[in-house]
Amino acid sequence: MxxxxxxxxxxxxxxxxxxxxxxxxxxxxxxxxxxxxxxxALIHGSHCMFSTVVHxxxxxxxxxxxxxxxxxxxxxxxPCFSVAFGRLDAFLRYASLSxxxxxxxxxxxxVAAAAMKQELDITLVAHNGAKFDFPFLLCECLxxxxxxxxxxxxxYADTLHLLQATDSAGECNKLQCAFRACSGPxxxxxxxxxxxxxxxxxxxxxxxxxxxxxxWALLQPFAFRMSQAPTVAQMTAxxx
Numbered sequence: 001m002x003x004x005x006x007x008x009x010x011x012x013x014x015x016x017x018x019x020x021x022x023x024x025x026x027x028x029x030x031x032x033x034x035x036x037x038x039x040x041a042l043i044h045g046s047h048c049m050f051s052t053v054v055h056x057x058x059x060x061x062x063x064x065x066x067x068x069x070x071x072x073x074x075x076x077x078x079p080c081f082s083v084a085f086g087r088l089d090a091f092l093r094y095a096s097l098s099x100x101x102x103x104x105x106x107x108x109x110x111v112a113a114a115a116m117k118q119e120l121d122i123t124l125v126a127h128n129g130a131k132f133d134f135p136f137l138l139c140e141c142l143x144x145x146x147x148x149x150x151x152x153x154x155x156y157a158d159t160l161h162l163l164q165a166t167d168s169a170g171e172c173n174k175l176q177c178a179f180r181a182c183s184g185p186x187x188x189x190x191x192x193x194x195x196x197x198x199x200x201x202x203x204x205x206x207x208x209x210x211x212x213x214x215x216w217a218l219l220q221p222f223a224f225r226m227s228q229a230p231t232v233a234q235m236t237a238x239x240x
Contacts, residue, residue: 006031006135006239008231009224012155016221017060017123017216019044020183021206024126024133025197027056031136032238037075039088040193042201043095044125044215050091053078068120070192082144085137089150092122123155123216123223126199127175130158134226139235140149148232156226157219160201169195173197182206 025038035056042049053070055078099143126133134156141150163173172178179199208218 007130008227010227012223012225014121017121020077020122020124021197021200022124022126022136023193024136025193031139036140038193040197042197044201048095052084054084055080062212081140121155123157125157128160146229152226152228157222161222178203
């Protein structure tokens with residue numbers, strides 16, 4: 001399992017993309033047996049944010065709060081994963097329209113502009129996403145009967161690859177180290193999903209400004225798509 005690649009990928013190329021930072025809180029670090037208990041997402045350069053706790057299902061242990069820091073009562077108030085994922089998908093689907101509205105340029109043709117925005121690819125960006133967030137999300141989709149196609153339309157990028165390539169955080173490539181290096185805002189709660197998304201956006205902004213490129217130009221070389229058939233075959237075998 002140490003050397004297993006759970007999320008098989010192929011390179012992706014797009015001249016433009018909507019950047020959505022995503023983070024998960026889970027009951028354990030085991031992608032195959034753990035459960036997602038919180039999902040956070042943030043659209044780059046906007047005030048569009050998404051956050052929900054997720055009811056992990058029967059058998060959840062109150063002591064799991066020591067892992068993810070979310071109280072048992074709060075988890076019980078959340079929706080099941082399939083409902084939470086549907087809300088995340090809807091958020092991402094309409095995020096471009098929300099970004100358009102925040103631009104507030106009334107002189108443009110709103111219908112034509114909205115159509116252009118909807119053509120944008122969506123890239124989910126997570127720190128250590130290739131080995132953790134993306135396969136974890138896919139495992140839950142398969143377990144909930146949503147299928148791999150629920151995640152096949154997105155592109156993905158892992159900021160761990162970015163930090164390793166640019167040496168932006170020195171010897172420590174953890175998100176917290178990179179966030180401290182860029183002197184991000186105070187008051188964020190470590191290991192709460194939306195707060196980690198905010199921290200990740202700050203890191204990407206800092207690195208892109210330091211090298212003099214746009215955030216998407218910075219992330220584009222690291223973007224990939226899920227290679228659906230081998231990923232599903234491998235996960236199905238391991239989960240059975």
